[in-house]
Every structure is written in structure tokens, then in C-alpha cells.
Amino acid sequence: MADTLPSAFAGPSSKERKYDRQLRLWAASGQEALEKSHVLLVNSDDSMISGVVGVEALKNLVLPGIGGFTIVDSATVTEPDLGVNFFLDESSLGKSRAGETCRLLRELNPDVAGSFRIEPISELLRDPSFLPQYKLVIISGPTSRSSLDAVCQSTRELGIPVIYTHSVGFYSMFSLRLPSEFPIVETHPDPESTQDLRLLNPWPELKAAGSRLGNLEALDDHHHGHVPYILLLLHYLEKWQEEHDGNYPGNYKDKIAFRDMVRSGTRTNNPEGGEENFDEAVAAVLKSINPWSLRGNVREIFEMEHCKKPRSSSENFWIIASALATFYKKHGVLPLPGSLPDMKAQSADYIALQNIYKVKAREDVDEVLRIVQATETDLRRISKSVTKKEVELFCKNASHVKVIRGRDIPRISKDFPGTLKTIRNNLNSPESAMSIFVAFQALDIIEDDILNGRKSEQSIDDDNTWDTTVDTLIATIAGGDTTFTDDNGREAIIKAAQELRRTKGGELHNISSLTGGMVAQEALKVLTKQYVPLNNTCVFDGIGSRSEMFCL
Amino acid sequence: MSSIWASYFTQNTLRVAPNTPTDTIDISNLNRQFLFRESDVGKPKAEVAAAFVEKRVKGVKITPYVGKIQDKDEDYYMQFKIIVCGLDSIEARRWINSTLAGMVDADDPESLKPLIDGGTEGFKGQSRVILPTLTSCIECQLDMHAPRAAVPLCTIATIPRQPQHCIEWAHQIAWQEKWKDEPFDSDNMEHISWIYGAALERSKQFSIPGVTFQMAQGVVKNIIPAIASTNAIIAASATSEAFKIATSCNPYLESYMMYAGEEGVYTYTFNAEQKPDCPVCGNLARKIEVDPETSLESFIESLGERAEAQLKKPSLRTEEKTLYQRFPPQLEEQTRCNLPLKLRELVSDGQEIAISDPAFAIDFRYKLVFK
Ligand SMILES: [Zn+2]
Numbered sequence: 013m014a015d016t017l018p019s020a021f022a023g024p025s026s027k028e029r030k031y032d033r034q035l036r037l038w039a040a041s042g043q044e045a046l047e048k049s050h051v052l053l054v055n056s057d058d059s060m061i062s063g064v065v066g067v068e069a070l071k072n073l074v075l076p077g078i079g080g081f082t083i084v085d086s087a088t089v090t091e092p093d094l095g096v097n098f099f100l101d102e103s104s105l106g107k108s109r110a111g112e113t114c115r116l117l118r119e120l121n122p123d124v125a126g127s128f129r130i131e132p133i134s135e136l137l138r139d140p141s142f143l144p145q146y147k148l149v150i151i152s153g154p155t156s157r158s159s160l161d162a163v164c165q166s167t168r169e170l171g172i173p174v175i176y177t178h179s180v181g182f183y184s185m186f187s188l189r190l191p192s193e194f195p196i197v198e199t200h201p202d203p204e205s206t207q208d209l210r211l212l213n214p215w216p217e218l219k220a221a222g223s224r225l226g227n228l229e230a231l232d233d234h235h236h237g238h239v240p241y242i243l244l245l246l247h248y249l250e251k252w253q254e255e256h257d258g259n260y261p262g263n264y265k266d267k268i269a270f271r272d273m274v275r276s277g278t279r280t281n282n283p284e285g286g287e288e289n290f291d292e293a294v295a296a297v298l299k300s301i302n303p304w305s306l307r308g309n310v311r312e313i314f315e316m317e318h319c320k321k322p323r324s325s326s327e328n329f330w331i332i333a334s335a336l337a338t339f340y341k342k343h344g345v346l347p348l349p350g351s352l353p354d355m356k357a358q359s360a361d362y363i364a365l366q367n368i369y370k371v372k373a374r375e376d377v378d379e380v381l382r383i384v385q386a387t388e389t390d391l392r393r394i395s396k397s398v399t400k401k402e403v404e405l406f407c408k409n410a411s412h413v414k415v416i417r418g419r420d421i422p423r424i425s426k427d428f429p430g431t432l433k434t435i436r437n438n439l440n441s442p443e444s445a446m447s448i449f450v451a452f453q454a455l456d457i458i459e460d461d462i463l464n465g466r467k468s469e470q471s472i473d474d475d476n477t478w479d480t481t482v483d484t485l486i487a488t489i490a491g492g493d494t495t496f497t498d499d500n501g502r503e504a505i506i507k508a509a510q511e512l513r514r515t516k517g518g519e520l521h522n523i524s525s526l527t528g529g530m531v532a533q534e535a536l537k538v539l540t541k542q543y544v545p546l547n548n549t550c551v552f553d554g555i556g557s558r559s560e561m562f563c564l
Numbered sequence: 565m566s567s568i569w570a571s572y573f574t575q576n577t578l579r580v581a582p583n584t585p586t587d588t589i590d591i592s593n594l595n596r597q598f599l600f601r602e603s604d605v606g607k608p609k610a611e612v613a614a615a616f617v618e619k620r621v622k623g624v625k626i627t628p629y630v631g632k633i634q635d636k637d638e639d640y641y642m643q644f645k646i647i648v649c650g651l652d653s654i655e656a657r658r659w660i661n662s663t664l665a666g667m668v669d670a671d672d673p674e675s676l677k678p679l680i681d682g683g684t685e686g687f688k689g690q691s692r693v694i695l696p697t698l699t700s701c702i703e704c705q706l707d708m709h710a711p712r713a714a715v716p717l718c719t720i721a722t723i724p725r726q727p728q729h730c731i732e733w734a735h736q737i738a739w740q741e742k743w744k745d746e747p748f749d750s751d752n753m754e755h756i757s758w759i760y761g762a763a764l765e766r767s768k769q770f771s772i773p774g775v776t777f778q779m780a781q782g783v784v785k786n787i788i789p790a791i792a793s794t795n796a797i798i799a800a801s802a803t804s805e806a807f808k809i810a811t812s813c814n815p816y817l818e819s820y821m822m823y824a825g826e827e828g829v830y831t832y833t834f835n836a837e838q839k840p841d842c843p844v845c846g847n848l849a850r851k852i853e854v855d856p857e858t859s860l861e862s863f864i865e866s867l868g869e870r871a872e873a874q875l876k877k878p879s880l881r882t883e884e885k886t887l888y889q890r891f892p893p894q895l896e897e898q899t900r901c902n903l904p905l906k907l908r909e910l911v912s913d914g915q916e917i918a919i920s921d922p923a924f925a926i927d928f929r930y931k932l933v934f935k
Contacts, residue, residue: 023753024777032592036782036789037686072793076595094622098598101620120598182804182814200826238723354726359770362725522803529796533687533825536793543687544827554804557817558833 027123034076042198042540047123049078049147049539054133054163055085055110057155057463062096063087064519065179066152067113068528071099073535074117080125081117082146084133085110096521133159137166144170148535153178153452154459154517164189164421173538176421177531178452181515182554183508184527185452187564188534188546190418193318195329197405198542201412208349208411211245212260212303217368222246233282240357240365241293245300248274248293261301271297289356304345309414314340316415324391328398332406333413335383339376347376347407377407419548422564424453424485431564435489438562439501445551445560447504450489452551454481454505455512473513482506511555523554530559590751596792634659638667641677646806648680650799654702654709654874655923657681661694661702662926665844668697678809678816682798686789687825689798692836693805693817696845700819700836703844710871727767727774731783734762750785759784797823849916849929856908856934860887863907867919875921875928882917891922907932 028035035043053070055063063085070081089104089112097113104112110128118126129136136142143149143166151163151174160176167174168189177186210218225239225247252261252270261270271294278290313319314337318330340346350373352366381403388397406413422431438446458481461467471477482505490496530550537545549562589597589604589612599616600609610628618626629636633656641647647664651657661679669675681702682691694701719725720732739748739759749755760780767775781787801821808816817833824830841850852872854863864880867873880887887902887910889895902910911917913934918927 023757026591028778029591031595032778032781033787033790034595035778036787037791068796071598072791072796075598075792098620102622119601121594122602357723357725359723359725359772363771522800522807526797526800526804529793529800530825530829532793532796533791533829536791543825546828550829555814556833557801557805557821557831559829559831561828561830 031077038536038540038542042542043077045540046077046536047079050080050082050125050145051078051535051539052143052146052149053081053083053085054149054151054155054159055083055087056152057132057159060469061154061517062093062519063109063152064097064521064524065177065184065527065531066150067097067099067117068525069150069175069177069531069535070117070528071120072529072532074120074124074126076536077121077123078539080127081114082126083110083114083128084131084136085113085128086130086132096519096524098521134162137162143167143172146172147539148173148175150175150177150531150535152176153456154463156463157456157460160421168420173418174421175531175534177527178456179519179524179527180452180455180517181511181520182523183448183452183511184523184552184554185449185549186527186531186534186546187421187549188538189421189548190416190538190545192418193316194416194418194538194545195327195333196414196416196541196544197329197409199409199412199414200543206349206351206412207300207353208304209242209300209352210304210345210348211242211249211300213345214246215372217372219246221365221368222250228277233279236279237282237284237287237289238356238358238361239289240361241289241296241355242352242365244274244277244289244293245296248277249301260303267297267301270301292355306340306346307411310336310346310411313413313415322387322391324393328402329406331384331387331393331398332380332403335380335387335403336406336410338383339380346410347380348373349408349410350374351408373407377404380407414544416545416547419564422549422562424450424488426488426491429491432489432491434562434564436491436493436496439489439504440496442504445553445556445558446562447501448508448551448553449549449562449564450482450485450501450505451508451512454478454485454509455517457481457485459517472516478506478509478513482509520554523552526554527552596790596795598792638663641667642675644677646678646680646809648682648802648806650682650802654706657702657709658706658874659924661696662844662924664694665696665701666925678806680802680805680809682802684790684794684798686791687794689794689823690821691798691801691805691817691823692820693809694819698845700838701842701845704839704842704846705820705836706874707871709874711869711874714869724766724770724772727763727772727776727779728783730763730767730770730772730775731759731780733766734759734780735784738762738766748784756781756784794823794825797825843928844926849931851933852930853933853935854907856906856913858907859904860907860910861903864888864903873919873928873930875919876923878919878921880917880919882911882915887911887917908934 024032031043051070051073053066055066070083074081087109089100089107089109091105093100093109094102099113099116100109101116108128108130110130114126114128118124149163149167149172151160153176164174171191173191174189175186178184214222222243225243228236228239228247231239248270249260252273253259261267274290274297275294278287280286313333318326319333319337322330322334336346348369350369352369355362357365377400381400384398384403422428424432424435435446435450438444439450458467458472458477462469462471467477482502486502486505530552534545537543546561547563549564550559551562552559588606588608589600591605593600594602599613604612608630610630614626614628618624641663647660649657649660651660664677664679667675667677676696676698679694679696680691681694683689693699715729715732720729721737724730724733735748760775760777763780764775767773805817808814818835820834820836822832838845840846841848843850850872852870864878867875867878877890879889879891881889886895886899888899911932914931916929916931918929920927
């Protein structure tokens with residue numbers, strides 16, 4: 013052990029220190045992905061609205077260090093902007109709002125590049141090299157339908173994710189459109205759900221470790237109280253099989269009986285009056301004595317066309333997923349993740365057991381890697397070859413990998429009968445925040461008319477305009493469904509609309525900041541390809557202090 | 565997080581004193597603090613936050629206070645209309661909670677100070693509204709803040725299996741053996757480096773893989789991951805509730821919102837239950853199950869870890885006699901002889917005791933029920 017305090021130890025770099033609290037969530041790989049990402053914010057078309065929600069979202073992306081951002085906004089800063097936008101100050105008055113928010117956002121983090129454009133988005137889209145620079149586009153309402161459609165259309169072709177958000181009064185909503193298939197390897201599931209111990213289908217080395225215990229009775233108290241619980245369970249399973257024609261405990265009743273069998277092995281005539289390792293074994297029975305089964309999320313991936321027929325142009329994810337499917341077909345299980353929970357044991361015994369799991373996991377990785385390499389050779393795939401590290405990461409997370417099928421930014425239209433059905437079902441429940449979503453759709457239509465000069469600015473708080481707009485939407489929602497009547501939700505929609513009308517479509521800083529936080533979380537998940545993003549719409553109700561997700 | 569409140573409140577033109585803890589700005593705060601810049605590292609958080617918001621938002625006045633919240637008395641808290649806290653420890657939350665409950669005077673509606681509490685961890689967070697004595701409080705849901713189960717000392721000392729065990733050994737055992745009276749300082753890079761080195765050496769001795777500097781720092785400083793976006797969500801949620809209470813424009817949150825963003829966007833809003841046996845807002849003694857054969861000393865030790873107590877320096881008395889009193893020293897000496905006695909020799913089944921702890925202004929009443 014060192015005799016003096018180390019003085020020259022390099023320790024973490026200043027960047028690692030600055031980002032320490034987030035590196036613990038998405039590690040260096042996630043950070044690298046963030047730093048390579050540029051985000052485009054298309055702020056509201058209407059210069060009367062301050063567009064705070066988008067700027068607040070950017071704030072939460074600049075601080076953790078995305079590569080850069082661009083703000084598109086043609087407005088100039090006016091007095092009301094100062095009351096709601098923290099990223100403007102008195103000196104900003106009369107200047108470009110995009111330029112001023114860009115300046116004050118950049119101040120937050122010198123590592124982030126920021127720029128702005130004051131041309132309308134429709135004009136910028138004419139340059140084919142404009143959109144491909146960005147890994148994500150955030151659009152904030154109000155926006156004309158034509159701008160929204162143009163952005164959605166161009167980004168869909170390029171596979172760029174889009175978030176559309178609108179924050180008004182105490183309500184807000186946002187929708188995320190992912191590419192048609194969005195694969196995630198590091199979903200970060202709850203550690204409780206990731207345990208894969210293979211007690212009912214042990215590979216030979218693990219089975220042998222259980223058998224080696226031999227006669228437990230012969231062990232002295234110290235050793236008896238330190239046998240790792242996994243080995244205890246393997247030992248008693250063998251015993252159970254001997255007494256049950258080679259079968260494992262199958263139903264609940266069997267498991268309870270098996271648990272009693274394990275419990276009866278505990279020595280209680282010691283000073284502690286029991287044994288911790290046996291307690292751990294007893295507690296693990298119901299959770300761990302289950303046959304291995306393939307989870308739905310992975311089965312779904314195996315059924316996908318990309319996985320069944322990988323092509324040389326396929327992303328690495330699909331090449332590995334297809335190798336995994338081959339592995340599963342051969343072995344009936346996925347590669348072993350190889351991690352072992354902590355348990356009462358002597359250090360050396362635990363490490364030995366841990367190594368049995370690790371060695372097996374490594375062998376599985378090697379096998380998958382061989383399949384991957386064979387596939388790559390078959391496909392004459394030279395340019396982007398899969399690395400061992402990628403295969404390792406995939407195998408470690410194999411049971412929890414996910415592919416989300418991106419859905420369009422939702423719209424109430426007869427062209428989307430599935431969406432209409434979901435809306436109908438939710439409107440039938442008085443608790444649902446769906447009425448707020450429909451009210452936002454009505455607002456979008458009214459604002460689009462105003463922006464295009466088809467309606468006057470006063471119509472945003474006009475009873476007639478709202479009544480006809482809502483009624484038209486309800487008729488569309490009802491479609492041919494005769495069980496769906498006017499009563500279903502109309503009152504709730506009109507009530508939700510009151511909040512949107514009260515502020516004349518304007519934002520409250522705190523609700524926009526909250527929504528900007530949620531939008532930024534989705535952006536982080538999309539850009540790092542870690543955790544599981546929203547699919548696809550969220551409504552926040554600041555009056556009831558709650559949110560609701562919809563798949564529309 | 566408290567720094568964030570200040571900016572939200574000024575946008576809504578309310579006045580507050582950001583009551584941030586004594587600590588100063590660390591480089592690791594910059595990933596989520598939009599009121600601090602690199603040049604502010606080392607300065608007191610409250611002062612920098614207040615000055616920045618005053619500069620950005622014209623006409624707003626913010627009074628920073630650099631110090632412990634426990635050093636201010638009831639008169640200080642009486643001047644505010646609403647208290648919003650973004651504290652980093654359950655102890656500080658319990659202190660402000662019990663202090664505000666103690667201030668409530670039934671004849672003076674102004675004495676009731678709504679408490680809005682928020683906290684985050686990674687992609688998760690929670691915010692809640694407490695009307696002291698009237699609604700469920702921090703102490704009612706104390707079990708939701710149960711401390712992480714500590715690794716048994718014998719594992720750390722003799723049979724480590726995880727890299728964390730090696731770090732705990734360096735932190736809890738090796739440091740003191742080596743450096744005697746030099747106190748360990750988790751903010752001192754050299755100190756953490758030594759812990760890391762010692763832990764690494766021990767891990768090699770036991771063939772345990774996985775000790776890293778980042779992990780060593782995380783374990784000894786009990787680091788909780790934090791990002792700007794979650795802080796924004798919770799800070800803005802708390803602000804919305806303060807805004808609703810101050811203006812009565814909408815019903816305020818009753819009483820708890822949990823937020824989780826790892827998988828989609830998930831909130832759970834519910835009315836937390838006010839417990840009749842809450843030591844702060846209830847009027848019944850809280851039941852605590854004990855083994856009558858346990859010594860008073862080990863019972864006292866267990867109070868620190870039990871989810872329903874979490875009292876680290878308790879003094880105990882029954883209605884008739886003092887069981888153990890830490891301060892002053894003469895009383896400690898007089899009551900020390902009780903420590904080895906079994907509980908059944910000191911109290912009867914179902915007897916009520918009062919526990920005081922220097923971290924709190926109030927006494928906690930417990931009813932000891934024999935197993
Ligand atoms: Zn209470």
C-alpha cells in the first residue's frame with residue numbers, strides 16, 4: 013500500500029469531471045454519440061408566440077454537451093418575449109430572436125457549437141445539404157401545416173427523427189417520430205429483470221460445480237454457511253430430480269415444496285440461529301426456478317424481414333440480430349449475459365463461480381461472432397464489419413434489445429383509421445388526457461388558418477370557430493363507428509380548449525420548461541440510442557399535474 | 565437544484581430567497597446548472613445563482629443566504645409565503661418538514677407555510693406538496709426514503725466479492741489504519757486517489773475485477789447521477805405548484821407526482837396517505853417491533869438503519885425514566901449503564917418511549933411492541 017498520498021495521479025480529465033453525473037447514465041459511448049450530434053430547432057412560425065419550449069429543450073441538450081445546434085426563427089425580440097424566455101435579456105430587444113437565444117444558449121457550454129437562420133424553413137429545405145447535417149429535428153408549434161408536412165416529409169426520406177411539440181397555458185403535448193425501425197441495444201432495463209442464471213438448464217461446467225458440493229452434511233458450520241446460494245439451489249435441484257423421475261419443480265405447488273426442501277437444510281443450532289446463504293436460496297426459489305423463455309421483444313425482432321434476410325447494406329444491428337437468431341435456433345437459448353448477483357460466499361468460491369458464468373458468456377460471444385463473420389463473408393460485406401466489442405455488448409443485453417417501429421406525427425384524418433380508433437377508445441374514458449390532445453389538434457387547425465390568412469387573429473378565441481373545428485374533428489374521429497356519439501368526450505374537449513384559448517395560444521414559462529425537459533429526455537435517448545424513447549405521443553396536463561402516453 | 569427555482573420564480577415574478585446549502589460550485593455541477601459558468605467554480609452557489617438571475621431578469625430582487633437551513637429559526641421562515649426545497653439529503657428534508665409543522669398556530673392562518681419538495685435521480689424524479697399538519701408529510705412517507713442496505717462489515721473486512729466491497733474496505737478500514745487522525749475528505753482528489761489505489765490493490769489480492777476511479781469516487785461520495793432535463797422537469801413542476809398555491813388559479817397537486825423517463829414518459833400522481841402515527845403530523849405513537857432479548861445498545865444502533873426511524877444519534881426516555889441520554893456528558897455517564905441491559909428489563913411490551921435526536925427539533929414517539 014502506498015505510503016504517501018499520490019500527488020501526480022492523473023485522475024479523470026476535466027471533461028470527465030464536468031460530465032461525471034451523466035457519464036454514470038450513458039457512459040463514454042453515449043457521450044460520444046451526443047457530441048457527434050447536431051440538433052435543428054424549427055421555432056414557431058408565429059412571431060407572436062415566444063417559442064420557449066424549444067429553447068428550453070435545447071438548454072437541456074447544450075448543458076450535457078451535444079455537438080451543436082441550429083435555431084430557425086424569423087422573429088425579432090419584443091417586450092413580451094422577455095417575460096417568458098430566460099435566454100433573452102434587455103439588450104436583445106429588436107434583434108433577431110434566433111440570434112439572441114443562440115448567443116445566450118452558447119454561453120452555457122463552450123464545447124457546443126451554435127448557429128441560427130432567419131429564413132423560413134420552407135426556403136432552407138430547398139438546399140439538399142441542409143437537413144442531412146442534423147441527427148434530430150425539433151419543431152415547436154404553432155406552425156403552418158405546410159411547414160410541418162415539409163419537414164416531416166424530408167426527414168422521413170433521410171431517416172432523421174422528429175419531435176413536434178406544442179405548449180400552451182397549463183397544457184402541452186409532444187410527439188416523436190422515429191425512423192421506420194429504430195433498434196436499441198442498451199435499453200437499461202431494471203437490474204432485477206436481467207438476472208439469467210440458467211439453473212434449470214445448466215451447461216456442463218455449472219452442473220458439475222453443483223454436483224461437486226457432494227454431501228452438504230459433512231461440511232463444518234463455517235463452510236456450510238458460506239456455500240453460494242446458486243450452488244445450494246443446483247444441489248437441491250439434483251436431489252429433487254432424483255426423487256421426481258428426473259423432473260424439475262414445475263408448478264407453483266412444486267416450487268413451494270422445493271422451497272421447503274431447501275429451507276429444511278438450514279442449520280439453526282449455530283450462534284446466529286440460521287444461515288444467510290440458505291435464506292438467500294429460499295428467497296430466490298420463486299424468481300429463479302423458472303424455465304428459460306424467449307422474451308416477446310426479441311421474438312418480434314427475429315420475425316422482422318431485416319433479421320431473416322440481412323443484406324450487405326444492413327446496419328450492424330441486423331447482422332448481429334440475425335446471428336443471434338441462428339444461435340437461438342441451435343441452442344434454444346440466447347447467449348448468456350454472464351453477470352452474477354452478489355451473494356453470501358467466501359471470496360474465492362464466489363470468484364470461481366463468477367468465472368464459470370463469465371467463461372460461458374465469452375464462449376457464447378465467440379460463437380455469435382463466428383456466425384456474424386460467416387454472414388459477412390456470405391454477403392461480401394467488407395466496408396462496415398462488425399467488431400467483437402459490438403457483439404459483446406449485444407450478447408450482454410440480448411434479452412432486452414428492442415426495435416421500435418417509428419410512427420408518424422399523429423393527425424386526425426380518415427387516412428389513419430388506427431389512430432382514430434385509439435382516440436375513440438381513450439375519449440370514452442373520462443380520466444383520459446386524450447381530450448387535451450384533440451383540443452391541441454383543433455388549435456393546430458385554427459392556427460394554420462390564421463397563419464395562412466384564412467382567418468383573423470381574433471378567431472383563436474372565437475366560440476364559433478372552436479365549435480365548428482371541434483365538431484368537424486369529432487365527426488372524423490367517429491368515422492363509421494355508430495357507438496361513438498357526440499357525448500363521448502365533446503364536453504371534455506371543449507373544456508380542455510378553454511385552457512388553450514385563455515392564453516390565446518401563449519406559453520407559460522414553467523410549463524414550457526417542464527415540457528422542454530421531457531422533450532430533451534426523449535432527444536437524449538434518441539441521440540445516445542440508449543434507454544427506451546416514447547412511442548409516440550405524450551400529453552402533459554399541468555392542471556392535474558400528470559401526463560399520459562398514447563401510441564397514435 | 566435550488567438554484568433553478570430562483571430563475572423560474574422570477575419568470576413568474578414571485579420573490580424568494582434561494583436557500584441553497586453551504587457548498588460551492590463544483591465543475592461537476594456545470595452539466596446541469598444553467599446559472600453557473602466555468603469561471604464560477606469555487607464560488608458559493610446561492611450568491612452566483614442570485615446574481616445571475618438578477619442580471620438576466622430586470623427588476624427582480626433575490627436575497628442569497630449562504631449557510632445551513634438548520635441555522636435559521638422560525639422567525640426567518642415566517643417571512644416567506646411558500647417554502648420550495650431541492651435538498652440533497654433526507655435529513656435536511658425531515659428537519660424543514662418538522663420545523664414548519666412546529667410553526668403552525670391554529671389561530672394564525674399565516675403560520676401555515678406550504679412546503680413544496682422536489683428531487684431527482686438520473687431520468688427519475690418526484691415532486692410533492694405538503695401543507696404542514698394538514699396533509700401527508702415527509703415523515704409520513706419516511707419508509708419511501710429507506711436507506712440502501714449497508715454491506716455487512718464482515719464482508720468488507722474478510723470476504724470481499726465485489727469491487728465496491730474493496731472500495732468500502734479502503735474507505736472504512738484502511739484509511740484510518742493508515743492515516744490515523746487525518747480525516748478523510750471526499751472532495752480531496754488526493755484522498756480519493758489513495759482510496760482508489762488501496763482498493764485496487766485489495767481487489768487484485770482477491771482476484772476481483774472492476775475497480776475503477778469513477779466507481780471509487782461514486783461509492784465514497786455516494787454520487788447520484790443527475791442531468792439537466794430531469795432537473796428542469798422537477799423544478800418546473802414544483803414551480804407550477806407554487807404558482808397555483810400563490811394565485812389560486814388552479815387546484816394544486818394533491819399530493820405527490822412521481823416521474824420516470826427511462827422507458828417512455830411516465831408520471832404517477834397520487835394522494836399520499838397522512839399517517840395517524842406520524843411523529844410530526846399525527847397524534848399516535850409509531851409502532852416499532854423489537855426483540856425483547858435485544859440489548860438497549862443494539863436497539864439504539866438499529867434505529868439508524870430502520871426505515872421507520874432513521875435516527876443516527878438518538879436519546880431515549882420513557883415517561884418515568886431516562887433510558888439513554890447522549891448530552892450532556894454527566895447524563896451520558898449516568899445512563900450508560902443501561903446500554904448492555906435487555907429491552908425487557910427496561911420497558912414493558914407496548915410501552916411508549918420518546919426519542920430525541922440532535923438533527924431534529926422535535927421528539928419522536930414510538931410504541932415498542934415485543935416480537
Ligand atoms: Zn406526517
